[in-house]
Amino acid sequence: MEIESVRVESSVWVGKKRFRALLSGWYFSWTELDKKNREKKTISVPIGEVVAVAEGRVEIQPQKKAEDTDRDFTLFYVKRRSSGGRIWTLGRTQFCCPSRDLRDQWVAQLKTALKTHCSSRPHRLLVFINPYGGKKRGKEIYLSLVAPLFELAGISSHVVVTERANQARDHILKKDLTGFDGVICVGGDGMFSELLHGVIGRTQQEAGISEHDPTVMLQPCDLHIGIIPAGSTDCVCFATVGVNDPVTSALHIVIGDSQPLDVCSVHHQSTLVRYSVSLVGYGFYGDVLAESERHRWMGPLRYDYSGCLVYLCNRSYRGIVQYLPADPQISSPRDSTRCLSGCRVCSESTERLFPHSDSCSSLYSRQLSQYSIESEGEWISVEGRFRCVSLTCISSSCPRSPKGLSPSAHLADGTGDLILVRDTNPLGFLTYLHRHTTTQDQFDLPFVEVHRVKAVRFSLPPDGDYDDEEREQSISEVLEDPEKLCESDIEFSKDGSQQYLAERQKEQEMKDERKKREFFCGPCCSKPPAVSVWNCDGEILPYTEISCRFKYF
Numbered sequence: 001m002e003i004e005s006v007r008v009e010s011s012v013w014v015g016k017k018r019f020r021a022l023l024s025g026w027y028f029s030w031t032e033l034d035k036k037n038r039e040k041k042t043i044s045v046p047i048g049e050v051v052a053v054a055e056g057r058v059e060i061q062p063q064k065k066a067e068d069t070d071r072d073f074t075l076f077y078v079k080r081r082s083s084g085g086r087i088w089t090l091g092r093t094q095f096c097c098p099s100r101d102l103r104d105q106w107v108a109q110l111k112t113a114l115k116t117h118c119s120s121r122p123h124r125l126l127v128f129i130n131p132y133g134g135k136k137r138g139k140e141i142y143l144s145l146v147a148p149l150f151e152l153a154g155i156s157s158h159v160v161v162t163e164r165a166n167q168a169r170d171h172i173l174k175k176d177l178t179g180f181d182g183v184i185c186v187g188g189d190g191m192f193s194e195l196l197h198g199v200i201g202r203t204q205q206e207a208g209i210s211e212h213d214p215t216v217m218l219q220p221c222d223l224h225i226g227i228i229p230a231g232s233t234d235c236v237c238f239a240t241v242g243v244n245d246p247v248t249s250a251l252h253i254v255i256g257d258s259q260p261l262d263v264c265s266v267h268h269q270s271t272l273v274r275y276s277v278s279l280v281g282y283g284f285y286g287d288v289l290a291e292s293e294r295h296r297w298m299g300p301l302r303y304d305y306s307g308c309l310v311y312l313c314n315r316s317y318r319g320i321v322q323y324l325p326a327d328p329q330i331s332s333p334r335d336s337t338r339c340l341s342g343c344r345v346c347s348e349s350t351e352r353l354f355p356h357s358d359s360c361s362s363l364y365s366r367q368l369s370q371y372s373i374e375s376e377g378e379w380i381s382v383e384g385r386f387r388c389v390s391l392t393c394i395s396s397s398c399p400r401s402p403k404g405l406s407p408s409a410h411l412a413d414g415t416g417d418l419i420l421v422r423d424t425n426p427l428g429f430l431t432y433l434h435r436h437t438t439t440q441d442q443f444d445l446p447f448v449e450v451h452r453v454k455a456v457r458f459s460l461p462p463d464g465d466y467d468d469e470e471r472e473q474s475i476s477e478v479l480e481d482p483e484k485l486c487e488s489d490i491e492f493s494k495d496g497s498q499q500y501l502a503e504r505q506k507e508q509e510m511k512d513e514r515k516k517r518e519f520f521c522g523p524c525c526s527k528p529p530a531v532s533v534w535n536c537d538g539e540i541l542p543y544t545e546i547s548c549r550f551k552y553f
């Protein structure tokens, strides 16, 4: 039966009011009628946003209750609440039909419409909960807000509450995932990153592709990742969904929404170090992360505290940044666009990157066009002293910074934005930072440059301002907590792990000395390091010299 041709219509009651209900094509609507059968207001719900239809009078909040009355049925659907419709809640309307037969017909037709129209909805999900993320409410958020929605929508879920960092990543890499339509993280950006590494890594393993080769053509991933925000910043969730709200995210998952994302692969020589979607930042953002790791006990407040402390240190770092610019005819980081689902630039870029993406045999052309960047233009080199060097694939907006690091960045166009903040006076840098929280343009400052890029390399000037020993020492200086170098870094970085183990010994000796010093006057009085560290989506990278490429997934 063709869904477009289905048309069911009848009188129904909602409470004491009479309505005319109509299922036609992709919409279910009900129009209030007055005593003279004149139409009043109509509510219309796309079938794609119907969560479930159930016989009887059903409630799921505050607790599940079902009263199986003969002539009633309940419709659950997405209801837009506020913030320009970005916050979603579960709408519920109970309809009473003139007869039981008619009720059965409504339920059957609506269920058929759901099956026909919503083939991309998940049926079985693997859920990872980080019980220690953010305010440690991950389990509670999942059980009270998300699980009832999944159950209502007929989604079965297998839940893993993690007991250690990287458990979720290892599970995805090693365990049998047959039958799962997607993986869900209940946590923050760090948890998302674990799932991202698991999913990309597994897909490449299965395809026999080495991720360490920077020029390799990566296989696109079929397994989708869902995010239920329960971390400290939840930047990836905010930048893709527009809000950090567990119910909104759960509803997006339930109705099978999906959003492709650019991913930045970070290499050191011929070793894959990490993938990133939100921030790869050197200088200020690296130092803030390193500092904040020493104050984890403060919870999310640690970022504010460390931000102030690092700002007072007034540091800048030397570096050489080389980048491969993206085509300025297509988009620019200063063009004031805001990328949302259905964005024109992203869809045109998809078409350009993957010209025959509707067929599986297109993988070759898809990858070929993606990785032919070396032949697409000239690398540009910038040398100087920087407050920070930041790279982002997405706007990286969050509730604190609603426009984000690069407000016009696109979610899925195969490019990233490179932001160079040159050394400036403390007031200038404060103005730059402050503008992230206002509507003022943070790029409209003489010491800030922003470029839309396809690839970036960072290296230290070779003119002997510091030697290797000092560089290693500087990395140790900011790495107060060596455990922060996650297992993945150590596994990925075969040669890096040796360097890392050697550093640990040195760090331990330095730690005691440094603690003595900082007890009296804080980190701003210690000798400023010659190099900073890279903050890659909240993880410290064990290398200073890196190369990054943006890839579309």
Ligand SMILES: Nc1ncnc2c1ncn2[C@@H]1O[C@H](COP(=O)(O)OP(=O)(O)OP(=O)(O)O)[C@@H](O)[C@H]1O
Pocket: 129, 130, 131, 132, 133, 134, 135, 162, 163, 164, 165, 166, 186, 187, 188, 189, 190, 191, 192, 194, 230, 231, 232, 233, 234, 235, 538
């Ligand atoms: N059971 C666990 N014990 C310790 N660490 C864990 C556990 N499960 C996950 N992790 C790690 O904790 C780190 C931080 O988690 P998460 O991102 O969920 O919260 P957050 O850091 O508070 O939030 P955000 O990343 O948004 O700032 C992640 O890198 C993850 O690998």
